[in-house]
Amino acid sequence: MAVRPELTWPSDVYLEGSDQHRGWFQSSLLIALGTRGRPPFHEVVTHGFLIDMDGRKMSKSIGNTIEPQAVIKDSGAEILRLWTAMSDYTEEIRVSKEILARVVEAYRKLRNTVRYLVANLYDFDPDRDRVPLAELEEVDRFILAKYAQLALKLVEGYAEYDYPTLCQGLNAFVTVDLSALYNDISKDRLYTFAPRSKERRSGQTAMYVMADGLARLLAPILPVTADQLWHALPPTRLSIDGHSHSPGGRDASVHLAMFPAASDLQSMTDADLLRRWERLIDVRDQVLAEIEPLRKSKQIGSSLQAKVVLHASNDLLALLKRYERELPMLFIVSEVELAPGLEDGLKITIERAAGVKCERCWRYVDKVSADPAWAGLCERCQDALAGDRAA
Numbered sequence: 001m002a003v004r005p006e007l008t009w010p011s012d013v014y015l016e017g018s019d020q021h022r023g024w025f026q027s028s029l030l031i032a033l034g035t036r037g038r039p040p041f042h043e044v045v046t047h048g049f050l051i052d053m054d055g056r057k058m059s060k061s062i063g064n065t066i067e068p069q070a071v072i073k074d075s076g077a078e079i080l081r082l083w084t085a086m087s088d089y090t091e092e093i094r095v096s097k098e099i100l101a102r103v104v105e106a107y108r109k110l111r112n113t114v115r116y117l118v119a120n121l122y123d124f125d126p127d128r129d130r131v132p133l134a135e136l137e138e139v140d141r142f143i144l145a146k147y148a149q150l151a152l153k154l155v156e157g158y159a160e161y162d163y164p165t166l167c168q169g170l171n172a173f174v175t176v177d178l179s180a181l182y183n184d185i186s187k188d189r190l191y192t193f194a195p196r197s198k199e200r201r202s203g204q205t206a207m208y209v210m211a212d213g214l215a216r217l218l219a220p221i222l223p224v225t226a227d228q229l230w231h232a233l234p235p236t237r238l239s240i241d242g243h244s245h246s247p248g249g250r251d252a253s254v255h256l257a258m259f260p261a262a263s264d265l266q267s268m269t270d271a272d273l274l275r276r277w278e279r280l281i282d283v284r285d286q287v288l289a290e291i292e293p294l295r296k297s298k299q300i301g302s303s304l305q306a307k308v309v310l311h312a313s314n315d316l317l318a319l320l321k322r323y324e325r326e327l328p329m330l331f332i333v334s335e336v337e338l339a340p341g342l343e344d345g346l347k348i349t350i351e352r353a354a355g356v357k358c359e360r361c362w363r364y365v366d367k368v369s370a371d372p373a374w375a376g377l378c379e380r381c382q383d384a385l386a387g388d389r390a391a
Contacts, residue, residue, distance in 0.1 A: 014041040018048055045161050047089040053096045066095055075104050078222050082107050085163040085221040106171055111225060113174045116183055117211040118232045120190050124204040126236040131198065131205045133268065139326060140206035141270065142277040143182045146173065147210045148268035151260050154217045158259075163221065170217075178210075181281065185329055192361040192380075194387035208234070213260045223255065230254035280323060280330060283310070283346065287331050290348045300352060304362050307335040307354070311347040314340070334364040 010032075016025045025044070032040035051057055052064045059065065071080055083103045087093045133141065150173045157166030186203050193200040212233060219226040236250055251257045287308055294300045308331055312320055320327065320338050327336040334353040341347075353364035359376035369375060374382045 010039060011041045013043045013045055015045050015047070018046050021046070048092040050095055051092045053094055053098075055092075055094075058095075066097070066100075071100060075100070078225055079103055079107055081221055081223070082167070086167045088164050107222075107225075109179065110171070110174050110222075113179045113183065114211060114214055114229055117178075117207040117214075118229060120207055121204055121211070121234050123195060124201070124208060124234055126208055126234055129196075129201050129204065130208070131202045135198075135202075136205060137199060137202040138273070138323075139182075139185070139277070139329070140202050141268075142273055143177065144206050144209060144268045145270045145274050146177050147213065148265040149274075151213055151217060151265050152262065152269075155259055155262070158220060167221070185332060188329060188332075188361065192384060194384040197384070197387065215254050216257055216259050219254045219257075226254045230257075276319065279316075279319060283316075283320070284330050286346065287333075287348055287350075290350050291331075291333075294350055300350075302362065303332045304334050305353055305364065306331075306333045307337065307351045307364075308333050309337045309339060309349040309351060311339045311341045311349075313342045313344050313346070316346060328363075 014025065014028075020026070025046075028040050032038065049057065056062065056064060068080060079100065083095070083100060086103060086106070087095075133144070136144070150169055153169050154166050157163065157169070186207075189199050189203050211229065215226050215229040215233065218229070230250075230253065233250070287310075288303075291300070291303050291306055291308075294306070295303070300306055308327075310320060317338060317340055323330075324336070324338060328334060334355070355364040355366050356368050357364055358368055358378035358381055360381040361378065363378065365378040367378075369377050369379075369382060374385075377385070
């Protein structure tokens with residue numbers, strides 16, 4: 001019988017320092033084998049010990065220790081939790097003020113990025129406004145496919161106690177896919193389209209799904225941040241992960257909720273879609289590299305002052321023509337012109353956009369309204385405001 005009846009024997013997991021391979025861990029194993037014929041655990045997770053940047057064991061007598069209380073006072077307990085998860089615990093673990101400073105930056109980027117997601121849901125009711133997956137804008141299906149890839153890897157990482165790889169994948173997704181790409185190119189839709197337009201609701205749907213899922217997936221390593229995100233999400237009666245919510249709607253705490261269901265994540269994955277958009281993003285990277293020197297030399301200010309002319313080979317040109325409507329959004333420019341004429345590769349020319357600047361969306365367009373009610377606004381912005389007033 002186990003001494004404490006509420007606990008099971010064998011234990012689910014032993015968490016031990018590597019020195020206990022020849023200490024208590026070894027004694028426990030031998031006694032259990034001798035008295036019960038089996039190990040006293042299902043799994044063992046062992047970890048190394050803290051050392052400084054010079055590889056020395058941390059010791060008060062040497063004066064190379066970093067007190068947890070000091071880190072918590074300066075940066076908060078979540079920084080220690082994230083540093084722990086990011087560290088390769090299978091070896092000796094290095095810690096220094098410089099390492100902790102990098103963790104603070106990673107945490108700040110993560111927090112600000114998910115904050116941006118949830119901040120754009122202020123007028124979004126998941127039960128009323130959510131757009132079905134098959135009807136989402138393709139850029140939203142793309143980011144959800146990237147998110148689903150990440151989420152499946154995170155769940156696998158938790159199962160294997162592979163926290164460093166888990167954190168690396170999370171950091172790459174937040175920094176590259178969300179902050180540098182999706183959040184940036186979605187601002188036009190979120191800020192200038194009619195509030196109830198399908199394009200805007202599509203973007204909000206993707207943001208809601210990711211914010212909800214990331215709150216669940218962050219909970220084991222950043223419990224306070226995840227619960228704050230959870231309570232900032234709009235209320236809902238519907239389950240998006242295949243599990244029932246409590247009768248009052250969303251679970252009272254993220255720590256009562258389940259991880260996103262594998263079936264829901266798999267339904268978002270789309271290998272062909274990812275391949276197409278990754279190729280488009282490669283073109284975007286090349287376009288941005290051509291625009292940046294013009295911005296630095298002040299030949300243009302905002303990228304919306306630019307017109308992009310793309311000369312492409314037949315296969316690439318076909319892909320670009322398929323997404324011709326989305327290219328200005330993807331490049332954050334006012335106009336994109338496609339032209340044949342290359343046997344291979346891509347040639348990029350940046351010109352100053354013609355036309356006049358819309359005072360609302362800042363795009364350069366052929367004309368803006370002279371009507372006092374719509375003065376200075378492009379046709380798209382007039383339609384957006386008219387649709388908002390009608391609703």
